[in-house]
Amino acid sequence: MMEDTASATGSVDQALSLLNRNIQDYQRLQPVSFETFLNMLNANPSRILRNIFQSFHDMVKAHVDEYEEPMDEDRGEPIFTRYDCTRLFVEGSDNPYFPDMLFANRFMKQMEYLRHGAQQNRIYIFHGPHGCGKSTFLNNLLKKFEQYANTEEGLRYEVVWRLNIKKLQEKCHSFPPSAFEQWMHLVETKEAETNSDPHIKDRFVKVQENDFIEIPCLAHDNPFLVIPKDQRRGVLDELIKNDQFKWQLFTEKEYEWVFTEDTCTVCSSIYHTLLELFQDPKTVFSMLFARPYYVNRRIGNGISVFNPGDQPAKHNIISNQMLQNRINSLFQDSNLIQYTYSYFARIHNGIYALMDIKSHNVERLVALHNIISEGIHKVEHMEERVDALFFALMNPEDKNNLKDFPSFEDRIRYIDIPYVLDWQTEVKIYMDIFGRHIDGSFLPMVLDNFARIIVCTRSQKKSPALEAWIPQPGKYKNFCDDQLMLLKMELFSGNVPKWLDDEDVRRLDKKRLKQIIAESETCGQEGLSGRDAIKIFDEFYSKYAREDRLINMTDLCTFFNTLTHQSEKLLPQGFLDRLLRMYDYSVLQQVKESLYYYNEDQIARDIKHYISAVTHELNSVVTCIFTKEKLHVTDAFLESIENRFLSEKPDAKTRDQIRNDVLKEFTTRALTQEMMIQNKSITDTRVFAFLHEKYVHNLKKQVLAPFVANENFRNAIKDFDTKKFKTHDKRIKKDVTFLIDNLSAKFGYTSQGANEVCIYVIDHDLAGKFK
Template sequence: MAKKTSTSKKLGAIDIVEHGKKLESILKLSQGLREKDRRIPMSYNDFLFIANLKPDHVFRNIFQLFYDMVQYYIPETEDDFPVNNDSVGFLGYDTTDLLENGVDEPFFADRIFANRFMNLAKGFRRGIQNNHIYFFEGPPGSGKSTFLNNLLVKLEDYTKTPDGRLFSVYWKIDLSRLRKGFSLSESIETESDEENEKNNTLMFSCPNNDHPILMIPRELRKDLLKELLLDKATYKKFTTSKEYEWVLKDTPCPICSSIYNQLIDLLEDPADVFNMIYVRRVEFNRQFGKGISVWNPGDEGMRGLIMNESLQRYLNDFFRSDDIRFMHSDLAYTNNGVYALMDIKDNNVKRLVNLHGVISDGVHKVEHIEEKVTTLFMGLLNSEDRKHFENIRSFQDRIISVTIPYVLDYETEQKIYRNKFGKDIGKLFLPHVFENFAKVVISTRLNLANDVLQSWLVDKSVYSAHSDDDLLLLRMELYRGHVPPWLSEEDVKRFTKPVRKKLLELSELEGQSGFSGRQALSVFNDFVAKFRERDELITMSNVAEYFRNLPEKMASMVPKGFVDALFKLYEITILSEVKEAIFNVNEQQIIDAISDYLFALNFEAGETVRSKYTDNEFTITEDWLYGVEQYLFEDGLTAAEIASRRRAIHKEYIARTLAQDIRIKKMEISETEQFAQLFKKYGDTLKKHALEPYMANSNFRRALTEYHTENFNTYDSRLKGDIKFMLKSMQRKFGYSAEGALMAVLHVVENNLAEVYKDI
């Protein structure tokens, strides 16, 4: 019994400790939620103090807040185009935090769309945003609704951070100050739905989310800013820049104006009025339509006029006047907020047409009162829905459309598959095959005709080993901001700023047809389902066969000859990998050969010399020189051409390598630029022919097919060692699994790819 009691006491103590930890966690959570969600009003003086410290954060409207939100989630980046000072602003923005992380359904933006979106946001900051509605336009299945939903989620999240606060007017009217001895006997239903803190104070938010600076009379704001912003550059920015024009010109809403005027009439000192004007954070809450209001086509409309009748009666009775009209439209909830239309269909067609005047003039009539509207109007648009407004000519200038195409970047397409089917889905494929599946899908979304490429490239036929006949693969690389290394130096130089701008302009027409996002996921799911249960990796042959046997309607979307071209390029790639993997030459031998060759060029044929670089002694003959030059020069050169190449190498050796690099810079011969170039040529030639002696050996093919059997041990030790070295190199250098490496090598050997592509 005693032991049980002791144990019970210990368990009781543990329970108390655990209970305490849970309670502490709950308190921390409660405090975190409180700090995040509560909106404590501050005095107008405190507001001005914050404005003095952080004017850029305080003096913001919804457009500037939106821009700051985008900058908050998307880090700055630099132009990665290889030619300096020749930028077209096509940058590699990382939209992960804005559109992928912390949302129910991530939206994966490729580089094309990310740049369009960022250009839009930058326009907001420059103050060129007024009186427009912004449509994100794209074909069905391009992810428009996912994009906009994620954007609004992140905007709402941002406004709850210290950096994301947008301020509005909050009234605390001291009734006893206005009438001595007055006490409010009953609670008043206020717009903010809060209880009054004291019986003699009437509290409510400005329903239009008026910025507090607007309560300062317009003619006095510039003087206030001069007192507030002591830095001359800052003061100049806020008083002369287009983006801050609203600070000096905008007026408060009719409700705040009428209350202010009534208080000015009753109180002798304007400072007493501002003692009743408080400031608090604007609430952005899509669920309740505050700050963010999203309308679906099937949503019924709400009443146009909103009143707080009990508050209205009380204001009339207290001030003994009907000058204060506490009424507003439903648009007040999104003044300095976002009003979004999800597709222009059904009820949203009527909403859009009704917004025409509001967007154009920036005002909305509430009975006889004009309500100023500063709202970020957004919408989603399918091209066929333009018919609802394209005949309204005056509306055309008010619409800014940002195209959301189908994804045009194969890496982004792969991210979509990983998100839907698991991050390890790519492991079902041999290297390059998963990527190539995505490239086939992307090819259906590109237009075959492209005059920009035709006029830019000198001779597209020289790229047959790197791209398809229509250069779709080249376009895929350029659209992801990558200039392929296989482009000639001349074509890279010709890829000028005007050419790149034309290419980006043409990209506006791409991604409007082909496999939609939903179709691509369906096709990928169907394809993977055929192989998931098999105990083998998916090959390029599987991919090619699948696309060749698609139903006619879908197969017709794949450009003719594209799959064959992609298969050819895949084989060229793995052939190159196998050659490099089996390449097992002592680098020191190459270093010695090039060093001796450069030294030998100083002497005449027939001389016997000792190299000062290697201490090797040799007699210089044509055969000796050819022994090195066969790896430095291409085949088929005449004797005169060989002699010319030899003289050019010797001239560079004397003028730069020996005279500058070695004698002045004190570099070793192997550290010089000329040596590095010759070393690469020598090595590349060796790699090109590295597989030839093995392909001539019939045992090599048989040993590979019997690699996982007992028979493999019966082969020559050197051959077995070379095969093991090659397979391990495939894994180490190119990311193959053990199984995948063997499959790739067997494909190269069994299809005799070294012979098939010997001229490439």
């Protein structure tokens, strides 16, 4: 029994020893002297001299990855700015938030505004319909800031005074130690006299030498602001070397606060009282310390968040009577320093957030009017400065709560959070909620199309900008719907579809693109909410997910055609039919691409012969300048190659036009510029690439013809990966294996998925549908 007790005691000791070694947060939060603080400022001024706006901006930039888009030849600049907000809103979050491309751009633009200029006269209201994820967005944003603010990278410093009692006693001879201090002095004296431990004696000596009263600044002022305004430029000029940051510090408005802001009334009173008493600034600054600004939402330090049901505080004044009594005794004058703050002081240089503007939060928002307007809050007879980052969430109907305060409108900056308008982001939401494994239950593109249907309900059905850009959408009937909503979704996702023809791509200039993107401001306020979409997806997935088969487009169309939900009323007429047509056309092209055997050497040889032949007269015998083979240039020879890269048999006039175009392109660009100046081979020229694309495209159009009506081919596909497959003809087995392997390698199908999509293409006669 004693052995067990000893063993347990040893384990506990080891556990406590482990904690003692590993827990070191307290060391990081220890105050440092003002001299040490200035040394840190000298080493890293851009990090030390940050207010809440700059710090919050730096946090966002540190967690958002920006990707450069390829340059567009016509525009000369990137079309979209792509931001990856995963580290800001998803990683480490219990309830991730997924912003789409439109909101990410809107949010990052506001973050750029945030860093520049005076910001105390703004409240940022994130405005959006129910179920759009506003609360999730703001909670994740605040959580990430709290984590960042307490790291080395995001650390800021605040004032803490350590008033040296011994020095003050020397100046104030009448200073009587309190009964408590006398008792503590007696206890520590006896402890030091009776204890032989040298560590105890050392501690006693240090207490005697450094006995102080610690007065923290509840307003979290930067210690540098204690320096008088007229001395700050000179100090910074001495501390900071001449570089880019120093130029920004001395010239840009975002750093104006460093030279113009005052410390809080308590810090200011302490500084002036000490200076008057000692008449020695060095002694005063020896009592000034800097400690890390520890942000903790739960205790309201640096971040204060209020829900509508939270009752307002009965008393808005913070005081510490015990500390006030010691200050009064120390300075012998109760009027010199008043240690009094309001609760707003706790969010000075911090964040104040209101979750929904209703109930008690309406009162709180109205109470912020003077603070936001002037940055000043009255605490009894004292003025208290409050510079904070003010956030609020608002539903559309709650705007009425502000109608009686028109003067407040110019202090509010609304940032819309609509429903997700990017189908790729919508898919991420489903995967996050239901698990990434759900993707394996769908044929490729089917889950994407579910998301497209949901997003369609949130978009405006009419788009003047799109109609002006593409007045005849019928030419894209294999890729898009009549209202061009599928095209709008791609643009809202940051993609310019490859199926647009060259003329329309050229007409999509910067001005037109801005007009289209601007229409997104009116989208996402109606339609299926995020909660509705999740509920519908759960119903759909539960109904159609099976282990023996994958969810296909037939399932998707059947589900939405029979859905007795408001979504059927929100979809434009014919949208599902066009979505199905787009899917059918896409899978047909995938199967053709995967079944097509093409001999690149033969294709290249034909194109080289054709380019060489059009440079000579008909009925001449020439040597190909690329292959060195003899060519007899006749109409029949040229037509035999033209028929391979032209989809329909052209007339003589069309053939002449094609030959002249190829001849002109070769002589004026390919030969004289690309080959002779840029030293390219013929296969790298633009004319070769054009003919190659036409050649391959035309061959692929006919690739399914031998297989469509072949029942043995269909049966071989069904039997693939089974014992029956061995009984099929050798050539058919080779074709089917080639097809299945290519679908998997090129388009991400599993063997089961490739099998099912091939049967779908054949049974629905997609080759005939798009003949």
